[in-house]
Structures are given as structure tokens and as C-alpha cells.
Amino acid sequence: MLTLKYITENTQDVIQRLSKKHFDGESIINEVVALDNLRKSTQMLLDNSSAEMNNLSKEIGVLFKQGKQAEAAAAKEKTTHLKESIKAYDEQLTDIEQKLTNLLVQVPNLPHASVPAGKHAEDNLIERAGGKMPLLPQGAMPHWDLAKKYDLIDFELGVKISGAGFPVYKGKCARLQRALINFFLDNAREAGYLEIQPPYVVNAASGYGTGQLPDKEGQMYHCQIDDLYLIPTAEVPVTNIYRDVILNENDLPIKNTAYSACFRREAGSYGKDVRGLNRLHQFDKVEIVQIQHPDKSYDTLTEMVAYVQTLVEKLELPWRILRLCAGDMSFTSALTFDFEVYSAAQERWLEVSSVSNFESYQANRLKCRFKGNDKKTQLAHTLNGSAMALPRIVAALLENNQTPEGIRIPAALIPYTGFDLID
RNA sequence: GGAGAGGUGCUCGAGUGGUUGAAGAGGCACGCCUGGAAAGCGUGUAUACCCCUAAAGGGUAUCGAGAGUUCGAAUCUCUUCCUCUCCGCCA
Known part of the structure; x- marks a missing residue:
């Protein structure tokens, strides 16, 4: 399949060249580009939440070692909502990536410039x-x-x-x-x-x-x-x-x-x-x-x-x-x-x-x-x-x-x- | 098909809940050393995605795969795939 990077960087060119293969890629390629943007922003949210969670976990570990049970328990509380959002973002991301792949496998390869036009x-x-x-x-x-x-x-x-x-x-x-x-x-x-x-x-x-x-x-x-x-x-x-x-x-x-x-x-x-x-x-x-x-x-x-x-x-x-x-x-x-x-x-x-x-x-x-x-x-x-x-x-x-x-x-x-x- | 053992980075191999992308060794690359080489010393050595980019830098994920427990999993549980040993079967 075509790479996402190529499609997002050469969107109009891709659509143009697909049309030579008699493949109407306009809507599907645009959908790919939109989904890719969504993918990036979702990934950012997920990564940030995960980073925060990692930091909290480390802190909790340190607190436990120092025997500060009460503070550790308090920190644990904070992880609850983080955990939920991480799960939600992760599911969204998986879903987006699945959709992207489903679209990408439907897009044929681009014809080389030397390929003659024609249908049959x-x-x-x-x-x-x-x-x-x-x-x-x-x-x-x-x-x-x-x-x-x-x-x-x-x-x-x-x-x-x-x-x-x-x-x-x-x-x-x-x-x-x-x-x-x-x-x-x-x-x-x-x-x-x-x-x-x-x-x-x-x-x-x-x-x-x-x-x-x-x-x-x-x-x-x-x-x-x-x-x-x-x-x-x-x-x-x-x-x-x-x-x-x-x-x-x-x-x-x-x-x-x-x-x-x-x-x-x-x-x-x-x-x-x-x-x-x-x-x-x-x-x-x-x-x-x-x-x-x-x-x-x-x-x-x-x-x-x-x-x-x-x-x-x-x-x-x-x-x-x-x-x-x-x-x-x-x-x-x-x-x-x-x-x-x-x-x-x-x-x-x-x-x-x-x-x-x-x-x-x-x-x-x-x-x-x-x-x-x-x-x-x-x-x-x-x-x-x-x-x-x-x-x-x-x-x-x-x-x-x-x-x-x-x-x-x-x-x-x-x-x-x-x-x-x-x- | 039955019984058991195991799957960790380029390779070998440690690691049974805590800052481990992962000790140690080997290999490889670069540098120092040398007249040259070896030895020795030093440095480095994964992939994907995201942020920021001129460069640098930072984040997330990945220890066969998938799901779960947990604040936290290479480490615990389940499912699955694969490999090895013994037995059975067999070109």
C-alpha cells in the first residue's frame, strides 16, 4: 500500500495519478488525510496522558519505599481518571488506525509516468x-x-x-x-x-x-x-x-x-x-x-x-x-x-x-x-x-x-x- | 495426537512487580594507541509513531502475539502462535 507520509505530503498528486488508473480516489484520499490528522492529535493526547501516568507511578514507588503510605494512597487516587482517559484514547487510536488501514488497502499503486493512458x-x-x-x-x-x-x-x-x-x-x-x-x-x-x-x-x-x-x-x-x-x-x-x-x-x-x-x-x-x-x-x-x-x-x-x-x-x-x-x-x-x-x-x-x-x-x-x-x-x-x-x-x-x-x-x-x- | 520445557536486543545470556530499552559477554562501527597490524582503552550500536526542528532535543509504545490484574509488568493470570525434548504415528 501507499505510505501515509506520501499521501499526506502529495495529496493532490496522488489523486491525479490514481485517476490515470481509473480509480476515483478523491473522497478516499481526503478521508485518509483527515483521519491521519485525527490520528496524530489522538496520539498526542494518549502520549501525554501516558507520560503523566508514568511519572505518577514512579512517584508512588518512591513514596512506598520511603514508607509514606498516606501520600502514596493520595497519589493513587489521582491515577484513576488518568487511567480512564488513557484507555479511551487508546481505543480511539486503535479504531482510527484500523480505519486507516482499511482505507489504504483499497488504494491501488500509482502508475509510473511512462505508463500509457488507457482502460483496456x-x-x-x-x-x-x-x-x-x-x-x-x-x-x-x-x-x-x-x-x-x-x-x-x-x-x-x-x-x-x-x-x-x-x-x-x-x-x-x-x-x-x-x-x-x-x-x-x-x-x-x-x-x-x-x-x-x-x-x-x-x-x-x-x-x-x-x-x-x-x-x-x-x-x-x-x-x-x-x-x-x-x-x-x-x-x-x-x-x-x-x-x-x-x-x-x-x-x-x-x-x-x-x-x-x-x-x-x-x-x-x-x-x-x-x-x-x-x-x-x-x-x-x-x-x-x-x-x-x-x-x-x-x-x-x-x-x-x-x-x-x-x-x-x-x-x-x-x-x-x-x-x-x-x-x-x-x-x-x-x-x-x-x-x-x-x-x-x-x-x-x-x-x-x-x-x-x-x-x-x-x-x-x-x-x-x-x-x-x-x-x-x-x-x-x-x-x-x-x-x-x-x-x-x-x-x-x-x-x-x-x-x-x-x-x-x-x-x-x-x-x-x-x-x-x-x- | 499425548507428556514436559521454553520463547528477552545482531548473537549468547541475566533478569519473578518499581525509575529496565532492558545487566554482562560477544559481534559490529567509529575514535585513541601503532611504522603497520594485533592486543589494549574509549565511544556508540533497535523499530515505529508523535512533538519540536536548521540542528540538537523530548515523549509514547515494543522483552513471540493478544487480553487481563496493578498506581506500576520482561517479571503475575488467561488465550493463542511457535520452538525444543520424550512417546505415538509416518513419506
Whole structure:
């Protein structure tokens, strides 16, 4: 969430920039500012009363030691009303802080100046593109038909075992996915990321830390008995490693990568978007996460985007990078680049990666700070990106590389798959 | 799951109602000393919020978390989370 300090010092600017995200922040921001003033004055009253109480208590202690029972008893009398007002102020303050937090979590992050205006996906800017469009043979099939033809993915079996959106991968497709995971992790390691194996289930505090809670509660699977959530992305456990942590400036940047299965309820999705591998309840993904100094976070974002580009290039997929418009960006992001690959038989661009700078928005919730070389402690910037999400990559690989003889595996993957053709 | 022990600052560790943000040691930082280093000596070493600010300074809260008793709680009571040991179960 945004910091109170920033909001109170840049009120009009905040409202202005929120409007770019099509968020009408006028009333909520003004309420925040008013509540913050109330918070300060209440805190002052509370602090003064507490100070007075502390002094009285010390005096009483001294009087008792000196054996002046009567005077001590008299002093005790005076504490009664103080105690009441302290309790009242304390309750008021707690209440105000609660209200403030409730308001603040409703306010999205501010878009970076370079974010294009716009409301929908059509307003996203194509930053750059590359790769060769494949020439498909006669009778080319979408991946769900290829999956059947070569016995690669059994969607019905998944329905039987779990439900829609939980496909069963078989044979060379299962091996292809395992190969992709290793390929992505090895590349990340070579790019300087530390590999992490995180828990797939997190507590509510972690969900709040990265912003899935409270706003996107319905998107996560929840184990009620234990009050734990299945992770929608490795971003959640990996970023929460740094919750309530004060790093040293010299430790920055922190670069972590993790493979995980991801679980998403995807409530409300339907139609061609969910056909085949396009949208699943469980899928595999390798994530990259960085914690960086605020002065360097945009250079880091550029670096991360360039890194993901090397992946799609090695996979020989037609790709393009979109600079998301303000309206299409996530709640918590300040600047996001999406990667799409072309899935030739579906004739659709599929989102396979999203790389974002959250600036201090997540860090403020996480309380992830660093102590600078100047001894001052400040919020760090967090960034993350998919590198990458598997199912749509698999869909594009299957569709784009189909030949009459079978499905070709791109050269960079062959050492990982151990085969060069699915037939 | 059953029985017991415990959770204190960067670390170890003292502290069972009174001026304790917290002894002591270690670590780290700075200074002195030195030709240089070590040793030694000295100083400093949390976070958040508020007041005042040019700077300095001051106040409040925090000893796993939450609630309570008390004029006063790291110390007492309750709840809860976590860790460790033994038993049980088990990939």
C-alpha cells in the first residue's frame, strides 16, 4: 500500500495519478488525510496522558519505599481518571488506525509516468516484438487436438480426478514440462538468481504481504481447517521471505528464483479463454523476484524484461512485449511489461509472462526495508516476473512446431527433454 | 495426537512487580594507541509513531502475539502462535 507520509505530503498528486488508473480516489484520499490528522492529535493526547501516568507511578514507588503510605494512597487516587482517559484514547487510536488501514488497502499503486493512458488491453503499447511466425502445414491443429492425437494431455481424466482445469500430462508432454522447468531454472541461475524451493501453502499474513489479501481472497484456494492458502504464484512465499526484514544496502539486489505449482480458482472465467491449456486451476511456473534499491529499481525492471526476452528467443517462439496501460495493470503494480507468444493454430497471442515493478507498494505491506550506508532505514522496492508460466508456452510449442512427422522440439530444449520429436 | 520445557536486543545470556530499552559477554562501527597490524582503552550500536526542528532535543509504545490484574509488568493470570525434548504415528 501507499505510505501515509506520501499521501499526506502529495495529496493532490496522488489523486491525479490514481485517476490515470481509473480509480476515483478523491473522497478516499481526503478521508485518509483527515483521519491521519485525527490520528496524530489522538496520539498526542494518549502520549501525554501516558507520560503523566508514568511519572505518577514512579512517584508512588518512591513514596512506598520511603514508607509514606498516606501520600502514596493520595497519589493513587489521582491515577484513576488518568487511567480512564488513557484507555479511551487508546481505543480511539486503535479504531482510527484500523480505519486507516482499511482505507489504504483499497488504494491501488500509482502508475509510473511512462505508463500509457488507457482502460483496456487494446490500449497496451507494443514495446517490441521478435521471432518468426511459423508456416503451419495443411490441417494444422490447435494444441488440444494435438494433445489427443499424440496422447499428451488428458483433460477428461483431470476432470474425473479433480475437476475442470486440472489436466493430466502424459509421456513426452510430462517430460517436456519437466524439461522446461529445468531449462528455466538453469537459465535463471546463470543470470544470477538464487534458486528457492518455497512452501506451496501460505498463511494469511503472507497473503496480505504481497497483496492477494484482502482484495483477491476469492482467487485463492483456502484450506479452512488450517486457515492456509494455496499459492497462486511463487511470488507469494518468495517475496514473504523478506517480510519484516531489514536488509543491508550492500545485500541489494536480492535475486531469487523459484519453481512452483500455482493454484488459481479463476472464478468467473469461461469461453475460449479457458479452452485447452489457456487457463488452468493448477499450472507450473518459474518466477523471478528481486528486491532492489529505489534508485535502481527501474534499471532492474529493464534487466528483468531483457532476461525474459532471452527465454522466448531460445524457445524460438514469436513474441511481443506489451507495456501495459494504466487500466490494464494490476492493483499493486507501478509499471508492468507483459510477454505474449503467438500460438499459431489458435491464431492468438497468449500471455506467458508479466514483469512488474511494485516500487515500495508491496514493501510497505511487507515491511521490507533496508538500512542504507547513510544509516537510514527506508522501504525497498520489489519486482517480480514470470520466467516463465508453462502451459501457454507448451500450447505454443505444440502448435507452432507441428509437422506431418510430429512435433519438433526447439534446439535449446533438446538437452533437457532428451528427445527432439513428439510423434 | 499425548507428556514436559521454553520463547528477552545482531548473537549468547541475566533478569519473578518499581525509575529496565532492558545487566554482562560477544559481534559490529567509529575514535585513541601503532611504522603497520594485533592486543589494549574509549565511544556508540533497535523499530515505529508523535512533538519540536536548521540542528540538537523530548515523549509514547515494543522483552513471540493478544487480553487481563496493578498506581506500576520482561517479571503475575488467561488465550493463542511457535520452538525444543520424550512417546505415538509416518513419506
